[in-house]
Amino acid sequence: MNEIFRDGLLDGQVAIVTGGGSGIGRVTAIELASLGAHVVVFGRREEPLTETCALVPSGRCEAVVCDIREEDEVDAAVDGVLARHGRIDLLVNNAGGQFLTPAELITPKGFRTVIRLNLEGTWLMTHAVATKAMIPGGGGKVVSITMTPHTGLPGMTHSSASRAGIESLMKTLSIEWARFDIRLNAIAPGIVGTDTFLTKYPSQFVEGAAETVPLQRLGTPEQIAWMVCQLASPAGDYTTGSVITIDGARDNHIGAWPPERELGPDGKPAQEVRRPRGR
Numbered sequence: 363m364n365e366i367f368r369d370g371l372l373d374g375q376v377a378i379v380t381g382g383g384s385g386i387g388r389v390t391a392i393e394l395a396s397l398g399a400h401v402v403v404f405g406r407r408e409e410p411l412t413e414t415c416a417l418v419p420s421g422r423c424e425a426v427v428c429d430i431r432e433e434d435e436v437d438a439a440v441d442g443v444l445a446r447h448g449r450i451d452l453l454v455n456n457a458g459g460q461f462l463t464p465a466e467l468i469t470p471k472g473f474r475t476v477i478r479l480n481l482e483g484t485w486l487m488t489h490a491v492a493t494k495a496m497i498p499g500g501g502g503k504v505v506s507i508t509m510t511p512h513t514g515l516p517g518m519t520h521s522s523a524s525r526a527g528i529e530s531l532m533k534t535l536s537i538e539w540a541r542f543d544i545r546l547n548a549i550a551p552g553i554v555g556t557d558t559f560l561t562k563y564p565s566q567f568v569e570g571a572a573e574t575v576p577l578q579r580l581g582t583p584e585q586i587a588w589m590v591c592q593l594a595s596p597a598g599d600y601t602t603g604s605v606i607t608i609d610g611a612r613d614n615h616i617g618a619w620p621p622e623r624e625l626g627p628d629g630k631p632a633q634e635v636r637r638p639r640g641r
């Protein structure tokens with residue numbers, strides 16, 4: 363039984379979720395499977411993938427070790443899913459990440475590492491699934507996880523650039539591959555309180571994070587997963603080439619409103635005094 367959507371909504375669908383061994387990817391796999399999809403989780407380490415599958419009560423989950431940066435591994439893994447299931451209806455490009463470092467300290471290798479993971483990995487997965495399964499099979503859906511703010515993420519230059527690239531990829535392919543009925547979208551979360559976010563970054567970055575969001579709280583993996591489920595369902599059939607932002611309005615404004623400097627003496631938002639007409 364799913365908390366939001368009706369039982370059997372995704373019955374018969376076969377979905378791949380990259381990075382399905384943790385965080386947003388794990389919850390997405392569990393939610394998709396709870397709606398009837400058969401989910402194949404991809405990642406570099408087998409153990410977390412197997413743990414995800416153990417959390418899927420229906421057993422409609424399978425773990426595949428695959429580094430999305432390696433084209434041979436991607437080809438073999440996608441071929442394997444097709445051989446076992448005969449179709450791929452949904453690809454969720456969720457695997458990704460970065461390290462937090464001022465731009466001037468990012469080495470060429472460090473920059474390349476993040477671009478390869480986020481942008482090239484997403485391209486390899488999308489291209490393999492489209493050419494092997496979706497184009498011959500008459501269509502499908504791709505959802506890629508990116509990131510806000512779209513104005514730029516200081517300290518994560520490489521990731522910001524790669525996420526902009528992914529969004530451009532989804533938009534461009536939504537035009538080219540409309541003729542194959544492939545619908546591609548991006549979901550851009552702001553800050554989601556996953557184990558990795560809470561433990562990987564310096565404490566000052568994590569502790570003040572909720573204060574940077576107008577809603578003053580972090581997102582949850584479920585809120586991202588539910589949007590993936592909606593896009594996978596018939597409700598998403600006409601949505602393509604879009605970037606859906608789920609970030610508590612952080613893309614529009616950093617921090618709560620009003621900022622302290624704009625508070626009036628009564629502690630309320632400052633308000634101009636209305637002048638008589640003609641003045």
Ligand SMILES: CCC/C=C/C(=O)SCCNC(=O)CCNC(=O)[C@H](O)C(C)(C)COP(=O)([O-])OP(=O)([O-])OC[C@H]1O[C@@H](n2cnc3c(N)ncnc32)[C@H](O)[C@@H]1OP(=O)([O-])[O-]
Nearest residue numbers: 458459460461462463469471472475476479552553558559
């Ligand atoms: C507001 C924010 C919201 C977002 C939150 C999230 O996304 S939460 C979810 C976040 N989830 C994730 O991020 C999960 C996925 N992330 C990852 O797997 C890693 O963070 C990865 C992206 C670095 C790839 O890892 P890998 O095993 O492939 O690579 P590797 O370790 O072998 O490094 C290769 C090269 O990269 C460089 N370099 C690396 N680290 C640093 C550093 N701290 N400092 C400086 N440089 C660094 C260095 O050049 C290194 O080469 P070297 O010097 O060793 O010759």
Ligand SMILES: NC(=O)C1=CN([C@@H]2O[C@H](COP(=O)(O)OP(=O)(O)OC[C@H]3O[C@@H](n4cnc5c(N)ncnc54)[C@H](OP(=O)(O)O)[C@@H]3O)[C@@H](O)[C@H]2O)C=CC1
Nearest residue numbers: 381384385386405406407429430457458459553554556558
């Ligand atoms: N949490 C947040 O605040 C936000 C997260 N995002 C993005 O959402 C996605 C999920 O985030 P979150 O759940 O927090 O992060 P996690 O670090 O928990 O998830 C990343 C997953 O990707 C897998 N992965 C990493 N590299 C590769 C690779 N080369 N090939 C295959 N799989 C790989 C990891 O497994 P393994 O190491 O076993 O390969 C891991 O399961 C990421 O792209 C992240 O950057 C975007 C905005 C905000």
